[in-house]
Amino acid sequence: MAHVIATVIGLGLIAFILWWFFGRHEAAAAEATLAADAQQQTASVIVDGGYQPEVVTLKQGVPATLQFLRKDPSACLDRVVFPAWGINRPLPENQLETIEIDTSQPGEFEWACGMDMFHGKVIIK
Amino acid sequence: MTVTKRFWWSLGLSVPLLVNMLLMPLGVHLPGEAWGQLILTTLVMALSARPFLHTAWAAFKHHHANMDTLVAIGTLTAYLYSLYALATHRPVFFESAALVVTFVLLGQVFEERMRNRASDAVSKLGQLQAKTATVLRNGQPVAVALAQVRVGDLIQVKPGEKIAVDGTVVAGTSTVNEAMVTGESLPVTKQAGDTVIGATVNQTGTLTFRAEKVGDDTLLAQIVALVKKAQTSHAPIQKLTDQVADIFVPVVLIVAILTFLAWYVVLAAPFATALIYAVAVVVIACPCALGLATPTALMVGTGRSAKLGILIKDGEVLEQVNRLKTVAFDKTGTLTNGQPIVTDVVGNRQAVLRLAAALEQASEHPLAQAIVAAAPGALPPVTDFTAVQGQGVTGQIAGQASWVGQPALGPATLSAEQQMAWQRLEKEAKTVVAVGQGSQVVGLIALQDTPKKTTAPAIAALKAQGLTPVMITGDNQAVAEAIAHQVGIDQVVAQVLPAEKATVVQNLQAHGPVAFVGDGINDAPALTTADVGIAMGSGTDIAIDAGGIVLVKNDLRDVPLAIELSQKTFRRIKLNLFWAFIYNVLGLPIAAGLFAGVGLTLSPELAGLAMAFSSLSVVTSSVLLNRVPLVNER
Numbered sequence: 085m086a087h088v089i090a091t092v093i094g095l096g097l098i099a100f101i102l103w104w105f106f107g108r109h110e111a112a113a114a115e116a117t118l119a120a121d122a123q124q125q126t127a128s129v130i131v132d133g134g135y136q137p138e139v140v141t142l143k144q145g146v147p148a149t150l151q152f153l154r155k156d157p158s159a160c161l162d163r164v165v166f167p168a169w170g171i172n173r174p175l176p177e178n179q180l181e182t183i184e185i186d187t188s189q190p191g192e193f194e195w196a197c198g199m200d201m202f203h204g205k206v207i208i209k
Numbered sequence: 210m211t212v213t214k215r216f217w218w219s220l221g222l223s224v225p226l227l228v229n230m231l232l233m234p235l236g237v238h239l240p241g242e243a244w245g246q247l248i249l250t251t252l253v254m255a256l257s258a259r260p261f262l263h264t265a266w267a268a269f270k271h272h273h274a275n276m277d278t279l280v281a282i283g284t285l286t287a288y289l290y291s292l293y294a295l296a297t298h299r300p301v302f303f304e305s306a307a308l309v310v311t312f313v314l315l316g317q318v319f320e321e322r323m324r325n326r327a328s329d330a331v332s333k334l335g336q337l338q339a340k341t342a343t344v345l346r347n348g349q350p351v352a353v354a355l356a357q358v359r360v361g362d363l364i365q366v367k368p369g370e371k372i373a374v375d376g377t378v379v380a381g382t383s384t385v386n387e388a389m390v391t392g393e394s395l396p397v398t399k400q401a402g403d404t405v406i407g408a409t410v411n412q413t414g415t416l417t418f419r420a421e422k423v424g425d426d427t428l429l430a431q432i433v434a435l436v437k438k439a440q441t442s443h444a445p446i447q448k449l450t451d452q453v454a455d456i457f458v459p460v461v462l463i464v465a466i467l468t469f470l471a472w473y474v475v476l477a478a479p480f481a482t483a484l485i486y487a488v489a490v491v492v493i494a495c496p497c498a499l500g501l502a503t504p505t506a507l508m509v510g511t512g513r514s515a516k517l518g519i520l521i522k523d524g525e526v527l528e529q530v531n532r533l534k535t536v537a538f539d540k541t542g543t544l545t546n547g548q549p550i551v552t553d554v555v556g557n558r559q560a561v562l563r564l565a566a567a568l569e570q571a572s573e574h575p576l577a578q579a580i581v582a583a584a585p586g587a588l589p590p591v592t593d594f595t596a597v598q599g600q601g602v603t604g605q606i607a608g609q610a611s612w613v614g615q616p617a618l619g620p621a622t623l624s625a626e627q628q629m630a631w632q633r634l635e636k637e638a639k640t641v642v643a644v645g646q647g648s649q650v651v652g653l654i655a656l657q658d659t660p661k662k663t664t665a666p667a668i669a670a671l672k673a674q675g676l677t678p679v680m681i682t683g684d685n686q687a688v689a690e691a692i693a694h695q696v697g698i699d700q701v702v703a704q705v706l707p708a709e710k711a712t713v714v715q716n717l718q719a720h721g722p723v724a725f726v727g728d729g730i731n732d733a734p735a736l737t738t739a740d741v742g743i744a745m746g747s748g749t750d751i752a753i754d755a756g757g758i759v760l761v762k763n764d765l766r767d768v769p770l771a772i773e774l775s776q777k778t779f780r781r782i783k784l785n786l787f788w789a790f791i792y793n794v795l796g797l798p799i800a801a802g803l804f805a806g807v808g809l810t811l812s813p814e815l816a817g818l819a820m821a822f823s824s825l826s827v828v829t830s831s832v833l834l835n836r837v838p839l840v841n842e843r
Contacts, residue, residue: 086480087473087474087477090469090470090473090474091470091474094466094467094469094470095470097466098463098466098467101459101462101463101466102459102463104269104272104459105272105273105274105455105458105459106456106459107272109272132264132267133263133264133265133266133267133268133269133270133271133273134267134268134271134273136271138271156260156263156264156267157210157259157260157263157264158260158261158263158264158277159212159260159317159320159321160264160275160276160277161264165441166441167438167441167442167443169438170434170435170437170438170439170440170441171437171441172437172440172441198504199497199500199501199504200443200500200504201275201276201500202268202273202275
């Protein structure tokens, strides 16, 4: 009996893992808020077991800053890396870290944690 | 709490558990065994493992998984089962949870130290910057902060001081140590008209120079920006590991569940035994080392090469260098000095050069300037100077008609001896001119754009690396072949118009990937067409965006060195990936109990230790890249 229950639970867990991690789930996305004079745009990203939001859309040509707030105590997310711009910045826990983004070129620019395990991206258009 | 603190807490609390574990086979039991284990492990979970649990849960909510997920599930499973076992008077294995946390943290502590050390190179480069500069304001020296220095400022540097920004010397003579920026080990002499590089150290005399590039435009700032970019870039080989976390981790969890079911249901093993196998699978599979393999090696490799004055743009370039078959060189200015010099004089050297230089001093022609530069002492005055188009120049010196150029310019013909010398020199692809006075030819002067001293050794080193050097030039075939022969190049593509260089590179690519070495300003199309563009610079005028590899020093021997460094770095990345994989690939079946039949198993705590060593070995291997001996290093 115990064997049957274990098998059912085990297979159920496998099905759940497949659905939860590989099923289609919408990634959180956000647009940056434009300052009143339209001369500055900012967006904040919460770092907690990943990035929230994972996609930030910025307007081309308007100076932009991303504010990262790391709430996650794990060492894995203690840096944020933007390969396209050579940015590799430590994120102190529970402190706002402001990163200036070069919005002169349109395109999609990925960012990742120091070990390239978690990803997010900036879309400039 | 920092990783290091969490590790020490967890280690301190785990020691009694470890002692107990070692004593158990000897039949010695510590007092209050199970309850003691419960208290110690609960503390470890609360103090040291909480961040793992936090991240794992936060990531889980976003449909993500990473190695914290594995650590959290592995330790939590062992902990929760042991709680149940304690309540129902079965054997507990609290120590597995505590020791796995300790070992994983041990790995992270090492990792953090090594990562800091690996990224050292760039921060050291940045710190080279001078803090202040002595600027002459209204003729008075005033100390100002570096940020206040403007283009056009006159800056004074005393011996021992750092040169603040890039500029040109207007007064003074000194030697400057440029090793920190260009990698050039010998001090360079500077006088009026020479360029100086910010952050280099003035040694012997006082210099006054005019600031030309400040802030982000300085060579050092550009180098730092480029190296930072290179260090955060991705190598294509890394694509493999990019997605590792989101796919690999859930797969491992599934494998762990299957392992449990196979042992418990199929093989009818006890519940606890099956659970331990599953936990070991989760722990051994942590892909930490995999994520570290490429970035750490890239960081160390590009950092080391930057110190040698070799800037490698990104990981993709590193990978391309490994496939190179051909290295094509632009001839003028790259293989050669770019300016003709006097190589031979037939006749009385002093007299011939003096006479020729006196006539040529008014001429702007590069050949004329080479002759003037070679002539000793004061020159006699010239009257009736005339330049004869395509022939040479004539004039009166000391009342006698004199000429330099084609023999037909004067009344005299070459002697038999001069005739032979003329032919011999022309065969060597030199430009020959006759020098005559009165009714005779007094001598011959041969000129050539000679190869740099460093060219022949650089070509030999490239051949030793198994690469084929090719010369691309606009010169005629004879001249090109003569120079190629001097430096050891066997393949020449001559009479190439500047705009055609890129096409020649394309043709060469039919035989395999090609690197093109050029000056970065005129050769931009060829540099971008080539699989690897190697731009050479001198002073502060380097076209830093021009090539995949930029050589700060104008030294051709840096080409084989750059190739060697790239190869070593790329091989290290591959080695790292191999080691990272081997741990997982070999460890996984053992942990799943596939070899339990022959007595080979892996407990969760040993799996944790193996994982810590896997990370440690990968990062150590990257840091050791700093010490790898290089054949071409001088």
